[in-house]
Amino acid sequence: MQRLLTASAGCAMMLSGAITAPATAQTTAQPFLVFEHRGLDRMLVDSRDRGLADAIAMLPDRVGELPGEIDDMPPEAAGLLQLFLRTIAKPARVALLYDGDNPSGGFFGYGFVASVECANEAEVEQLRDSVLGIVGMIAEENRMEIPLEASTRFDHMQEMMLPFGLLSFGPREAANGWRYEIVIGTVNDPDEVFTQPLDLVEARDFETTMTMQMDFAALTPLSRIVTNMAGGGAAQVRDVTARIEQMGFLGEAAMRIGFQAGSTDTVSMSRMVMHDAAARAEALSLPTTPLTTAELNAVPADAFGVTIGRANFDSLENALEEMAGYGLPVYDALDEFEEITGVDFVEDILHSLGGTFAFYNAEATGGGSLLSAVAMMTIEDQDAFSGAIHKLTTMANRVIMEEADMPAQYVRFDTWSDSSGAELITLRFPGLPVPLELSMAFTDDWFIAAPTPQAAVAAARQTMGKGDRGLTSNPRFASIFKGHGEGATSVKFVDTPRTIRSGYPMLTLLGSGISNMVRSPHDAGAREPGMIVPLYHDLARDAIPTMHITRWAGDDLLTTTIGDRSLWVQTGGSAGVASAALPLMVVGLGVAGAASNEMNLGLADWQTQPMGAGRGRTAFALC
Numbered sequence: 001m002q003r004l005l006t007a008s009a010g011c012a013m014m015l016s017g018a019i020t021a022p023a024t025a026q027t028t029a030q031p032f033l034v035f036e037h038r039g040l041d042r043m044l045v046d047s048r049d050r051g052l053a054d055a056i057a058m059l060p061d062r063v064g065e066l067p068g069e070i071d072d073m074p075p076e077a078a079g080l081l082q083l084f085l086r087t088i089a090k091p092a093r094v095a096l097l098y099d100g101d102n103p104s105g106g107f108f109g110y111g112f113v114a115s116v117e118c119a120n121e122a123e124v125e126q127l128r129d130s131v132l133g134i135v136g137m138i139a140e141e142n143r144m145e146i147p148l149e150a151s152t153r154f155d156h157m158q159e160m161m162l163p164f165g166l167l168s169f170g171p172r173e174a175a176n177g178w179r180y181e182i183v184i185g186t187v188n189d190p191d192e193v194f195t196q197p198l199d200l201v202e203a204r205d206f207e208t209t210m211t212m213q214m215d216f217a218a219l220t221p222l223s224r225i226v227t228n229m230a231g232g233g234a235a236q237v238r239d240v241t242a243r244i245e246q247m248g249f250l251g252e253a254a255m256r257i258g259f260q261a262g263s264t265d266t267v268s269m270s271r272m273v274m275h276d277a278a279a280r281a282e283a284l285s286l287p288t289t290p291l292t293t294a295e296l297n298a299v300p301a302d303a304f305g306v307t308i309g310r311a312n313f314d315s316l317e318n319a320l321e322e323m324a325g326y327g328l329p330v331y332d333a334l335d336e337f338e339e340i341t342g343v344d345f346v347e348d349i350l351h352s353l354g355g356t357f358a359f360y361n362a363e364a365t366g367g368g369s370l371l372s373a374v375a376m377m378t379i380e381d382q383d384a385f386s387g388a389i390h391k392l393t394t395m396a397n398r399v400i401m402e403e404a405d406m407p408a409q410y411v412r413f414d415t416w417s418d419s420s421g422a423e424l425i426t427l428r429f430p431g432l433p434v435p436l437e438l439s440m441a442f443t444d445d446w447f448i449a450a451p452t453p454q455a456a457v458a459a460a461r462q463t464m465g466k467g468d469r470g471l472t473s474n475p476r477f478a479s480i481f482k483g484h485g486e487g488a489t490s491v492k493f494v495d496t497p498r499t500i501r502s503g504y505p506m507l508t509l510l511g512s513g514i515s516n517m518v519r520s521p522h523d524a525g526a527r528e529p530g531m532i533v534p535l536y537h538d539l540a541r542d543a544i545p546t547m548h549i550t551r552w553a554g555d556d557l558l559t560t561t562i563g564d565r566s567l568w569v570q571t572g573g574s575a576g577v578a579s580a581a582l583p584l585m586v587v588g589l590g591v592a593g594a595a596s597n598e599m600n601l602g603l604a605d606w607q608t609q610p611m612g613a614g615r616g617r618t619a620f621a622l623c
Helices: 002-014 047-064 075-088 121-141 216-229 231-246 314-325 330-341 345-352 382-402 406-410 453-463 475-484 496-518 536-540 567-602 614-622
Strands: 030-037 092-098 110-117 158-162 165-174 177-185 207-215 256-263 267-275 303-310 353-362 373-379 412-417 423-428 439-442 446-450 488-494 546-553 556-564
Touching: 030 216, 047 075, 047 496, 047 567, 075 121, 092 216, 121 165, 121 177, 207 216, 216 231, 303 496, 303 567, 314 330, 314 345, 330 345, 330 382, 345 353, 345 382, 373 382, 373 453, 382 406, 382 412, 382 423, 382 439, 382 446, 423 453, 439 453, 446 453, 475 488, 475 546, 475 556, 488 567, 496 536, 496 567, 536 567, 546 567, 556 567
Parallel strands: none
Antiparallel strands: 030 092, 030 207, 092 110, 110 177, 158 165, 165 177, 207 256, 256 267, 267 556, 303 353, 303 488, 353 373, 373 446, 412 423, 423 439, 439 446, 488 546, 546 556
């Protein structure tokens, strides 16, 4: 029975390929979530991704070989996975909705529909036969009968009663052709919530590949149901729902979110819109003040991985008050902290923070390696903030010197100044060849943290106008930002033409992994994906940077993403930024491996154990 439930859930998941969003027009059904995607072939549209698309299409056949290689793998599991992989590649749509006026399918008026587009009646019948075959196999193995009947609400479907409502599944002839659908609960018209077009992206020749809409007002009836069922805990539930409603996730005027993604002939684009977010800006701690040009130019022009944005730190203080309201001794702990250190955490630190933060990696701060990374934030009261940090480091030095162990004399926080006027604090190890000097820098407006004093000084000089012309002078940054960045409250930037050369080796490894995964170990000629990652110069030629920009448009909060059409190019650019941390990851894995060998984790040495049958080894390799 357990496997039947698992398989039934899997059938529902396999046809969910995406998630759809609710429409704003008045309809009988009130959607909470409506998602549509146009199929895998519409998502991987760039010629450089053709090999990847072909390899992915081979994956179901590889899965079909696994029962012959993995001991005790149920054949229906492979069939279910094959069906899932083939199905999610097709155009699909999903909706969660509420229809309290006509709860014909149960589930308190809520319903779920997952729908897959099929080319014709023959294809949808083949999909139906596959699903019924898997269900029948499970029923036979468990020696049970699944009570399926012809559906009374949808022609060509079958249905069964679940504890709280109906489950219907099978083919359905919609206005635009044949579809295979799973319908759970109250869904009186499976097409109704998908009729509202979404047009968020303003770009010439834009082709949509995916849309999503959410309307949190549809959750309001559910919150009432939960409150009514809470019994003696109803008061607490009402308090929680009131806070959630204040944040815009419940209530008749709850938040609506829209998302649209696709591509033009030259770029990929997406846009997410939080409608009427201004009314919840305070409750959600959303920043409303845009970034200034000076703040953007506090980042060097040659930065290749950047996150910079405005933040509302009032939420931190509100969180402290809320925890205190729950009876946690938050302020007692802060009072004790002040007594020990002389630092008032709220007044000296929280109230000193400005509204802007930035993380970046740049050539100017150390050549572009991991040690070039910089984190910084604006400070409104530099005297209070730097005074607090100095108190903490002075106390740390005192505690270190009071240690009886000899190593204590080799650790020290030193305060010093740069010729630019920046003040710095550096963790040093005098007398020992330790290759580490973690540093903090203070300027009039910024607090900076970096792994080397060189990076801290370079970053400090940049914020003081003593570096280069800043991020907005980078032509690749400016080419996108000028058209979409006005009023931005946050920006993320990956200089893909710069970073893809560092990320390309990871792409080749990933491509080889995918190619090997889909090849058949039994028949060398069965499936050959070839070299699915293009040659470096072919891939990197005319690569486009990736940028995420969040800004206000009236009362709506918009997040626009622009990048290269090729998924390989985007992945390579992001991998190039991450590759700066690769040495640290290697060291971490080495340390973890050494610790594992030392402890042996309570396991026997693998070299003393038999390797087992070939089928077991294949299964291990696939995991």
